[in-house]
Amino acid sequence: MAITGITGFKCIRWQNSKWVSPAKKSFTWDSSVVWASCRVCPLDDEGHIIISEVHSCGIYATLRDDELLDYMRDEFAVALLLEALGHGVNITVSGQRHSQIWAHTHGFTASGVLVVGVINLSKFGQEFRPFEYQTIREGKQQLVMKMASNFFKAPIMDYQTARIITQKTWTKEGLEWPMEIPKL
Numbered sequence: 001m002a003i004t005g006i007t008g009f010k011c012i013r014w015q016n017s018k019w020v021s022p023a024k025k026s027f028t029w030d031s032s033v034v035w036a037s038c039r040v041c042p043l044d045d046e047g048h049i050i051i052s053e054v055h056s057c058g059i060y061a062t063l064r065d066d067e068l069l070d071y072m073r074d075e076f077a078v079a080l081l082l083e084a085l086g087h088g089v090n091i092t093v094s095g096q097r098h099s100q101i102w103a104h105t106h107g108f109t110a111s112g113v114l115v116v117g118v119i120n121l122s123k124f125g126q127e128f129r130p131f132e133y134q135t136i137r138e139g140k141q142q143l144v145m146k147m148a149s150n151f152f153k154a155p156i157m158d159y160q161t162a163r164i165i166t167q168k169t170w171t172k173e174g175l176e177w178p179m180e181i182p183k184l
């Protein structure tokens, strides 16, 4: 599937037979395309929110290793490569700037996202061992990763591939890529 928007990384977790956001467990990931909601932000013709720059209502994806790995300490966690969905609209409502995709210094917030890939971080974990990855935890994460790949119909890819894709999508949009790609 061709990636046309910017991409970023996000960790979600398997909990009570559902995929949920770790920081907001009421938000479930029911398919490979998910949309955020907000009671305040305006909607487009398709009913999708147009996010205020100052809200935290959109779906956030990061570019940062430390931020992603922080959530991966959970054995039911899986790292996803996400593509931002939405239009590059720019409107001002009540003095606040709104759009469906906001690019930040270290990631993006979007009205919706498409799950493009499931990132295999075990190699990354073995190489860097930033949080003392345990063998048993790694084994479970492999299973969770395969479940996610089946559920979202997204291929499993290594971390470096996901980073290269992401860097390309950002530079294509003329956005500054903020960090080095680690050599694995």
Ligand SMILES: [Zn+2]
Pocket: 038, 039, 040, 041, 051, 052, 055, 056, 057, 058
């Ligand atoms: Zn909002």
